Amino acid sequence: MIIMNSGAKTEEVNRVVEEIKKKGLRADVSRGEFRTIIGIVGDETKVDFDRLAALPGVKDVRPVEAPYKLISREYGEALAGREHPGEIKIKNVVIGGQEPVFIAGPCSIESKQQFDKIAEAVKKAGAHILRGGVFKPRSSVHSWQGIGSEGEEMAEEALSWMREAGDRLEMPIVTEAIGHESLKIVAKYADIIQIGSRNMYNQDLLQAAGRTGLPVLFKRHFGAGIEEFLSFSEYIASEGNSKIILVERGMLPVGKGKNYTRYSLDLAAVPAIQKETFLPVLVDPSHGTGRRDLILDMSCAAIACGAEGLMIECHSNPEEAIVDTAQQITPDELKQVIETCNKIHKLVGESKKRAKEAAI
Numbered sequence: 483m484i485i486m487n488s489g490a491k492t493e494e495v496n497r498v499v500e501e502i503k504k505k506g507l508r509a510d511v512s513r514g515e516f517r518t519i520i521g522i523v524g525d526e527t528k529v530d531f532d533r534l535a536a537l538p539g540v541k542d543v544r545p546v547e548a549p550y551k552l553i554s555r556e557y558g559e560a561l562a563g564r565e566h567p568g569e570i571k572i573k574n575v576v577i578g579g580q581e582p583v584f585i586a587g588p589c590s591i592e593s594k595q596q597f598d599k600i601a602e603a604v605k606k607a608g609a610h611i612l613r614g615g616v617f618k619p620r621s622s623v624h625s626w627q628g629i630g631s632e633g634e635e636m637a638e639e640a641l642s643w644m645r646e647a648g649d650r651l652e653m654p655i656v657t658e659a660i661g662h663e664s665l666k667i668v669a670k671y672a673d674i675i676q677i678g679s680r681n682m683y684n685q686d687l688l689q690a691a692g693r694t695g696l697p698v699l700f701k702r703h704f705g706a707g708i709e710e711f712l713s714f715s716e717y718i719a720s721e722g723n724s725k726i727i728l729v730e731r732g733m734l735p736v737g738k739g740k741n742y743t744r745y746s747l748d749l750a751a752v753p754a755i756q757k758e759t760f761l762p763v764l765v766d767p768s769h770g771t772g773r774r775d776l777i778l779d780m781s782c783a784a785i786a787c788g789a790e791g792l793m794i795e796c797h798s799n800p801e802e803a804i805v806d807t808a809q810q811i812t813p814d815e816l817k818q819v820i821e822t823c824n825k826i827h828k829l830v831g832e833s834k835k836r837a838k839e840a841a842i
């Protein structure tokens with residue numbers, strides 16, 4: 483990472499960028515309130531750091547050891563003046579700010595009527611952002627693949643229902659892109675692009691999502707280590723887009739015999755990830771447990787361990803949902819989850835602050 487002097491001129495920044503480009507690498511330029519930081523994207527061994535350090539306007543040249551640099555805490559902190567580089571503002575909602583953010587909606591969009599009803603109910607329950615699957619990544623090709631699989635026209639229609647509901651209720655909307663084709667369509671309507679766990683390793687899709695410039699909600703693969711998860715997030719950031727919302731959604735359970743949960747929610751990943759990156763971390767207790775009766779408990783636990791929000795599947799009539807019947811909660815249950823989590827956030831926040839002060 484190259485840290486420029488606070489008063490560095492544009493020509494000086496450009497000169498550094500040129501030097502990096504000459505080596506066939508890319509430069510990520512972040513302009514903070516007080517200074518500019520330049521990150522190198524690509525094989526750093528090709529760069530002569532001493533030469534860069536000697537260029538006019540350069541304050542410091544610092545190597546970042548981790549395989550992810552642009553999203554590292556170190557990089558975020560170097561952007562002096564940006565106290566919360568991880569705050570992502572989407573319309574009227576701030577993710578990674580002072581309050582937890584709740585994303586809710588059905589697993590899959592089934593009809594305009596179904597979505598409108600749920601959207602209104604989740605808004606009333608206190609959710610901030612609307613979710614809904616149009617393109618569904620399914621394990622079996624014989625299962626319904628979401629309304630988006632019923633042709634491009636149908637996909638656009640479903641996305642326009644989301645857009646309309648989002649505008650009417652003043653809620654940003656998030657929906658998944660499962661490939662390049664769906665990404666193009668999703669980017670026309672959504673405020674946030676979701677990249678699902680199954681695509682965590684699809685670097686080409688991650689870069690394309692990054693290039694849209696829209697915030698990307700990025701879910702951890704159920705078999706990926708934390709370093710891998712962060713390294714792949716860097717593919718999005720390498721396109722000059724650090725509006726990345728990380729989501730822990732549970733790992734493949736291990737051990738013989740019945741596990742009683744669909745996935746194992748890795749809550750220790752939340753504070754562990756936060757120590758590494760400035761990006762906000764959310765938890766999805768719906769896929770993380772696969773069980774409606776565990777959502778309240780795991781939501782509380784997620785907020786208590788510092789998650790900056792939750793993504794919860796919610797349906798007016800979960801028994802009738804086409805996909806993920808067992809894990810969707812009702813809007814009334816969602817209201818209870820949000821109210822309880824807000825209380826926990828306040829209590830835990832105050833207690834942790836007092837504990838820190840006492841330790842000084």
Ligand code: PEP
Nearest residue numbers: 615678679680701731769
């Ligand atoms: C989803 O949130 O709709 C989803 C399919 O989740 P995941 O990618 O985590 O399985």
Ligand code: MN
Nearest residue numbers: 589795805806
């Ligand atoms: Mn689902």
